[in-house]
Amino acid sequence: MPKRSCHFQDTFMPQLKVHIGEKHVDSGVMKEAKMKAVYDRTLNLLYSGAKNLMNNNAVEKMDATPNVQAKTSSHSTLHQMVLTNTGTLARPQPISQRLAAKPEATTSCITCRTVTSLIRPPCNYCECELCDSCARVCHFCGGSFCQKCSLTVYLQDEKTVCLSCC
Template sequence: MAKRRCPFDEDLSPQMKTHIGELEVLKQDENSMNNVYKKTLQALKDGSKLYPFGKGNSNVTVKMPLEVCGCCRYIDSRKPCRCSYCDQIMCNLCLVPCSKCCESFCQNCSLTVYDTDEQNMCMSCYK
């Protein structure tokens, strides 16, 4: 048995979900758009007058760059350590000593070798 035909087919026009915002309404009227452009331009000019070039709020503090670990992002207030291979700042917890040359290396520049026991070796000593 065939489906019944919809008796309202001819009466329905294609419907679409559309949102008409304030800007779309204003775009239809050229005078309204000119007012929007004037307000925007005035706001830009007023903002530039507040802080002329080279002058500004003298209360702004300059933040010094913090020494953070390149691995865990821990801020070490003591003397920062560096990887002996890539020279990246690391905390003491993220550096491992090489079992052959005894230098400190990060996880990216060292390998964990499992021979008889667990040893860390730098890339240079592993070759």
């Protein structure tokens, strides 16, 4: 006598092995425990940083001598700082010293990429190299600025205003 056939064969699914990785466990079952650990560690770092600051362990020291340049107008003090060889921040060299230091250098405009051997003063705000056609003159302070550091205002007529004078 032949064997009887299985009448559940259409709905029968064989069992498969499924690999569940750490990422699935962390985003599923263990999500709350993992996020609590991250939150606790963040709070501990914030509290320890505040304690170090309150205990005067700050690295930054203030200079007691008054700054002569602070008395000048505000738009002339806004410059990009330069990182020196020793790892400290310093003001960049004046434009006249930079122009005298490299008379034969070729520069390219940051906006239109035109290469020229004529040395022009850079942008007064971000100090990028500019050509004559891309340089914009501020209506209020008269400084030379690039397109990223100036705005064109269309009120009665077209005026260029730098970010310092806005």
